[in-house]
Amino acid sequence: GESVGLHLPTLSVQEGDNSIINCAYSNSASDYFIWYKQESGKGPQFIIDIRSNMDKRQGQRVTVLLNKTVKHLSLQIAATQPGDSAVYFCAETYNFNKFYFGSGTKLNVKP
């Protein structure tokens, strides 16, 4: 039979605004986290990572925040551009054994 997938959470922002994408992870022992960006028709691409001994890490226009108390990860994108439109996934791993992915958030950037 035909499988029916879930609708992705969608975040719509105006070009130039800041975006915040959230992720709740499942394993309190996870010690490394990654944000991936997936554009239509492409595989996921690495954006930024953070280890569990850090609370914040900044890249170019992107910041990842980690709150281990509530097992929450967020990705902040500054001055969002049309090229940022994509699906964003968080991934977690413990001791680089296996990576587990969240279901993703779709970011729509309106011009």
Added chain:
Amino acid sequence: DADVTQTPRNRITKTGKRIMLECSQTKGHDRMYWYRQDPGLGLRLIYYSFDVKDINKGEISDGYSVSRQAQAKFSLSLESAIPNQTALYFCATSNSQAPNEKLFFGSGTQLSVL
């Protein structure tokens, strides 16, 4: 990532057929993975291999098998395809010697089972 190549990019097949999806990498990474992506869902791990002689089941291995023919090649087989295996399949690699190990993905294979 062009260093991780998946073939074919698209495949349509019928129920009961045997299908092989291939993945090759030029990154020199020791670890390789097969993931499945369904609409609105995250990536789910099918099988993974940490070395040529190492094969491990992931979350959803039933109905699939793999072969690690060489460090650079990791193929996924569906012995008897069924419609609910219609999905987007990704191969990924990682380097266990890297300080912070990351997954690098191929462009995916869209498989449709009729």
